[in-house]
Amino acid sequence: MPGLTAVDEDDVSSAPRDGAPTADGADRPPAPGTAVPEAPAVPEATVARLPQYLRALSALAEAGSRTVSSEALAEAAGVGSAKLRKDLSHLGSYGTRGVGYDVEQLHRHIADRLGQAASWRVVIVGVGNLGHALAGYSGFASRGFTVVGLFDDDPAVIGRVVGGLRVRPLEEFGEVVGEPGSAIAVLAVPARHAQAVCDRLVAAGTRSVLNFAPTVLRVPDGVDVRKVDLASELQILAFHAQRRAAAPAHRPSAAGPRGATGAPAGPLLPHALHRVEEVV
Amino acid sequence: MPGLTAVDEDDVSSAPRDGAPTADGADRPPAPGTAVPEAPAVPEATVARLPQYLRALSALAEAGSRTVSSEALAEAAGVGSAKLRKDLSHLGSYGTRGVGYDVEQLHRHIADRLGQAASWRVVIVGVGNLGHALAGYSGFASRGFTVVGLFDDDPAVIGRVVGGLRVRPLEEFGEVVGEPGSAIAVLAVPARHAQAVCDRLVAAGTRSVLNFAPTVLRVPDGVDVRKVDLASELQILAFHAQRRAAAPAHRPSAAGPRGATGAPAGPLLPHALHRVEEVV
DNA sequence: AAGCGTTTGTGAACGCGCGCACAAAGTCGC
DNA sequence: GCGACTTTGTGCGCGCGTTCACAAACGCTT
Numbered sequence: 001m002p003g004l005t006a007v008d009e010d011d012v013s014s015a016p017r018d019g020a021p022t023a024d025g026a027d028r029p030p031a032p033g034t035a036v037p038e039a040p041a042v043p044e045a046t047v048a049r050l051p052q053y054l055r056a057l058s059a060l061a062e063a064g065s066r067t068v069s070s071e072a073l074a075e076a077a078g079v080g081s082a083k084l085r086k087d088l089s090h091l092g093s094y095g096t097r098g099v100g101y102d103v104e105q106l107h108r109h110i111a112d113r114l115g116q117a118a119s120w121r122v123v124i125v126g127v128g129n130l131g132h133a134l135a136g137y138s139g140f141a142s143r144g145f146t147v148v149g150l151f152d153d154d155p156a157v158i159g160r161v162v163g164g165l166r167v168r169p170l171e172e173f174g175e176v177v178g179e180p181g182s183a184i185a186v187l188a189v190p191a192r193h194a195q196a197v198c199d200r201l202v203a204a205g206t207r208s209v210l211n212f213a214p215t216v217l218r219v220p221d222g223v224d225v226r227k228v229d230l231a232s233e234l235q236i237l238a239f240h241a242q243r244r245a246a247a248p249a250h251r252p253s254a255a256g257p258r259g260a261t262g263a264p265a266g267p268l269l270p271h272a273l274h275r276v277e278e279v280v
Numbered sequence: 281m282p283g284l285t286a287v288d289e290d291d292v293s294s295a296p297r298d299g300a301p302t303a304d305g306a307d308r309p310p311a312p313g314t315a316v317p318e319a320p321a322v323p324e325a326t327v328a329r330l331p332q333y334l335r336a337l338s339a340l341a342e343a344g345s346r347t348v349s350s351e352a353l354a355e356a357a358g359v360g361s362a363k364l365r366k367d368l369s370h371l372g373s374y375g376t377r378g379v380g381y382d383v384e385q386l387h388r389h390i391a392d393r394l395g396q397a398a399s400w401r402v403v404i405v406g407v408g409n410l411g412h413a414l415a416g417y418s419g420f421a422s423r424g425f426t427v428v429g430l431f432d433d434d435p436a437v438i439g440r441v442v443g444g445l446r447v448r449p450l451e452e453f454g455e456v457v458g459e460p461g462s463a464i465a466v467l468a469v470p471a472r473h474a475q476a477v478c479d480r481l482v483a484a485g486t487r488s489v490l491n492f493a494p495t496v497l498r499v500p501d502g503v504d505v506r507k508v509d510l511a512s513e514l515q516i517l518a519f520h521a522q523r524r525a526a527a528p529a530h531r532p533s534a535a536g537p538r539g540a541t542g543a544p545a546g547p548l549l550p551h552a553l554h555r556v557e558e559v560v
Numbered sequence: 561a562a563g564c565g566t567t568t569g570t571g572a573a574c575g576c577g578c579g580c581a582c583a584a585a586g587t588c589g590c
Numbered sequence: 591g592c593g594a595c596t597t598t599g600t601g602c603g604c605g606c607g608t609t610c611a612c613a614a615a616c617g618c619t620t
Contacts, residue, residue, distance in 0.1 A: 051511065115518040143514065207524065210510075226517055235334075237488040242398075
């Protein structure tokens with residue numbers, strides 16, 4: 001395999017927006033119990049942006065900034081400043097009025113909220129094409145995630161060492177995940193096996209699943225599933241591309257592409273890049 | 281490089297292909313006449329769900345169903361039936377009132393709208409960890425996407441053959457992409473190079489980008505960028521997991537898990553699975 | 561042909577999230 | 591200490607998307 005620098009690094013980033021995150025959907029109506037333990041109730045849309053803010057803050061900290069205005073941080077994260085302020089206010093903001101936000105403090109605060117303080121245990125199930133790549137993905141470690149187990153059912157794969165970890169049979173899954181909910185499972189198995197494997201994971205105490213298989217997973221209440229669907233993303237792009245081709249001339253507004261202003265248009269190609277390999 | 285069986289599979293079903301090659305066929309229901317191609321204006325949220333519907337339809341077709349009710353299809357796609365009907369109505373629905381939808385016809389219709397009729401050309405930039413996996417991802421081909429080029433800047437990677445394609449230097453990018461907008465670029469390079477590489481791709485005529493790097497890409501108007509951020513997904517799961525840990529007993533409502541009803545709870549583990557390797 | 565059950569398509573209400581705009585709050589300069 | 595400037599925090603209105611509920615449309619049976 002290609003030797004790659006495991007560089008990783010952070011950056012800046014942001015969420016283009018929303019449009020269509022993954023599945024998502026149905027949120028429960030409120031109202032169950034009586035006394036509510038008092039949930040700060042952070043909107044989902046806000047939660048989805050927190051990682052971006054965190055990355056932007058990391059970059060700023062690395063650049064030496066002590067404080068940031070909502071304007072600057074929003075710019076770095078690619079969102080509107082008002083939205084950012086409102087998002088932060090949901091976390092109980094700690095900004096100073098005439099100054100801005102303390103970079104380090106805000107970073108710590110968001111990191112705490114995202115549970116980054118504790119190093120989350122991640123288990124990758126399905127060490128095939130993608131699972132293999134994920135096992136070697138350095139971006140996880142830098143975000144507080146530690147891959148503690150690789151699982152597969154193929155005898156040809158079991159026993160191999162990937163990214164420093166031995167691939168184990170699914171039967172040993174229970175030995176690796178600790179307390180129910182203490183680990184996040186990454187599902188990278190073929191679609192037709194996804195549900196069955198997911199059931200096993202859940203039975204073993206898994207409460208958080210990141211699903212790469214193009215299938216709708218049925219899980220009991222209390223289990224959180226997020227989906228990453230590569231083919232769907234391409235199909236969505238294809239939809240817009242086709243629409244663009246159909247109505248070439250204009251359609252500047254309407255639906256479609258993410259905003260994004262910048263990009264001085266036709267700048268010359270910035271050459272000096274090397275080692276463009278390691279992923280994301 | 282891990283030898284993996286390239287098993288794949290996934291869907292199949294009706295042959296998407298048919299007559300009209302690229303260029304938008306005259307599919308539009310109304311408007312034969314004169315001017316405006318008249319954009320039916322399909323909501324973004326709907327577009328994002330079309331791939332799911334398409335998959336569900338593929339499965340149904342394979343299972344032999346001729347027609348489906350909105351109820352059944354919605355169930356298979358994991359959404360509400362009302363939402364599904366409204367979504368389909370945006371495409372100019374072709375359902376029959378007392379019966380439901382013709383599976384094959386609806387499949388063809390959605391596939392057309394997604395541009396699946398024409399086989400989209402996909403270019404992968406950055407053949408590192410993830411790029412390598414994506415190059416071997418068979419799920420693309422089955423959705424009408426053909427990987428026509430692999431690019432990188434690392435001399436150690438250039439020249440290698442991955443998934444039957446030779447990795448070429450970025451300089452040759454222009455030779456592979458055809459008409460502007462005719463290809464979709466998949467960005468799997470380190471975050472710090474993403475913007476620079478993206479600029480080059482756009483300059484070469486790329487109009488659709490799927491970005492795996494955790495960075496905000498600035499692109500000119502008319503360029504569509506979608507982002508897949510693995511670490512963010514984990515962080516969002518971690519947020520919910522932490523919240524759950526904080527208020528253990530309940531919180532069945534609140535934000536969180538995707539809907540999904542089913543899962544008979546604690547079914548015994550379905551054993552007979554083998555070859556759980558190849559990815560998604 | 562008429563009635564009945566089924567299922568679509570959609571009008572309308574609801575709720576969430578976004579953006580605007582502004583007052584409160586704090587800093588800096590004098 | 592006071593005024594002017596800066597920046598946060600948020601109340602309000604708007605638009606999109608979801609959900610409900612129902613009338614119209616269709617097949618099937620009689």
